[in-house]
Every structure is written in C-alpha cells, then in structure tokens.
Amino acid sequence: MNAQPAISIIGAPTDIGAGDRGASMGPEALRVANIVTTLEGQGLEVIDRGNLSGPANPWQPPVDGYRHLTEVVTWNRLVHEAVHAELVQGRFPILLGGDHCLGLGSISAVARHCREAKKKLRILWLDAHADFNTNILTPSGNLHGMPVACLCGKGPKELVEIGGHVPAISPKWIRQIGIRSVDAGEKRFVHEMDLEVFDMRYIDEMGMRHAMELALATLDVNTHLHVSFDVDFLDPDYAPGVGTTVMGGPTYREAQLCMEMIADTGRMGSLDVMELNPALDVRNRTAEVAVDLIGSLFGKSTLMRK
Structure with missing residues (x-):
C-alpha cells in the first residue's frame, strides 16, 4: 500500500439484512460526521462516489431460514462490483453501510x-x-448474522x-476481535471451522495490545489487510447507535489502540464501516x-510516532 492511498467512499444505504430498520441511513450520518473532511485533513485524496442504489427492504419474514435473500444477493453483487472496480484502479475503497450482510460483497471483492x-x-473482523x-443455526433469519459463514x-x-x-x-485469513x-x-460451528477469535474474555485477560499483536502477526509487504468495522464492536456506552448493542465491549481507548496498531502496519488496503443506525x-x-476512530486507522495520533 502507498503511504498516501487515494480513497473512494461508497455508500450502501440498506438495512436489508438487519433485524431493525435504520442502518440504511448510516452512510449519510457518517458524511454528516465529516468523514470526508476528516480524511482530507490527514492529507488524503478522497472521492465520494455517492450511494449505490439497490432494492428496497420489503420487511418480510424468513423463507427457509433466510430473510430477504433475493434482495441481499442483489445488494451484495452491487457492492462487490463497486469495491472491486476501485481496487482495480489502485484506489482504497471505504464501504459505508448499511448492515453487515454487505461485508460479503465487500470482502469477496x-x-x-x-x-x-x-x-x-x-481480514480483521471488529464486531x-x-x-x-447459517439458515439452520440462526434464530432470526437475518442475513447480517451470516456473512462470515457465507465467505x-x-x-x-x-x-x-x-x-x-x-x-x-479461507477461515485462516480472518481474525475476529471484540466478540461477545x-x-x-x-x-460450535465457529469451533469446528477453527476461526481465530479474540473475544472480550481474551481481551480482558491479555489486553487489547496483545490481542492486536497476534491478530496482525506475520503481515508482510505482499499482504492486503482488510478491516471490517461493525460499529457495535464498541461498548454501547460509547456507541449507542446500533441495532444489536451488547454490553461489555471495548472502551474508547481500547478501540483507539486497536485502530492505531492497524495504522502502524501500513498494510490496510480496504475498509467497511457497518451497522451504524x-x-x-x-x-x-x-x-x-x-x-x-477511522481517522486513527489512517494514522491520526497524539504525537509524531517514530
């Protein structure tokens, strides 16, 4: 990755895979919170590609264990093509969700x-x-609970x-952080597939620094690092605006350390920001x-680091 990647922002305004309405407004809320000027303030070239346009949320019950499968497929194909097109041009795509089912389209691209x-x-899955x-295991049928399995x-x-x-x-490429x-x-399925998960108990016992050191170990110049950041990764005291809050998440400082350590690698090449409601x-x-926190992912820090 170049020191100063050219960034493309892509909005995916849908809550098609979620159990609550509202994540469709996430991209606009991130723009209102000045994501573009924040990144430009760090000397980055940013183009906002606007929003993808896909099917509306029909708000139907599950069929065969999946809610809105047809619409979820359409949205993920749109995301896949949009993200892949930016990567082919040597640009850094930031996908603004939308619910986390869209991680499938983004990461497959x-x-x-x-x-x-x-x-x-x-892949770092912060969630x-x-x-x-899967459709057999899910209590809800909501596809935002299935993207990693699908990948x-x-x-x-x-x-x-x-x-x-x-x-x-491959499951071996993923590191999940903050799971609770x-x-x-x-x-059982996570155990069978041997996913590497740094859950909150691990972070409580060993600290965020140790978890991140292991999650980022063995990255080299030929590794593309993708970060899929579900905003519910954070403790709801800091991030109430998500559909599926779970108490006991990383604090603001733990999350900052996580982002700064990712930035220090210089390997991040793509980013999802998901589930903001x-x-x-x-x-x-x-x-x-x-x-x-996204600013910190791109190297914002208190001091000049050596």
Missing part, C-alpha cells in the same frame, strides 16, 4: 482482487458478533458464489466516534 494481484489477504450463522463457503449458493470462487476466503455474543449452534443514536454521537 477484496479476495478476488488479491487472487488477481497474487497477494495474501488478512460484537461472530456473524457465522467461508457455508451458505446459499447465490451468496457463496459471489466473486466467482468458492469459498471466497455468539448463538449456541454458531458457537442513526435512528437509534443520540445526536449523531456514534457516527462521530466512528469517524474519529
């Missing part, structure tokens, strides 16, 4: 790009949830085949915290 460019891929459900080839054919390679990724809510059946927020506070 990054994986496709890495195959084409003969690069290794490392309160493992998002490793690993476990899901409906229409979703796992986005990107043209099944599975899109996993459904009963999902827990302004309808549940307080005066856009969660969007402002998210933008502040």
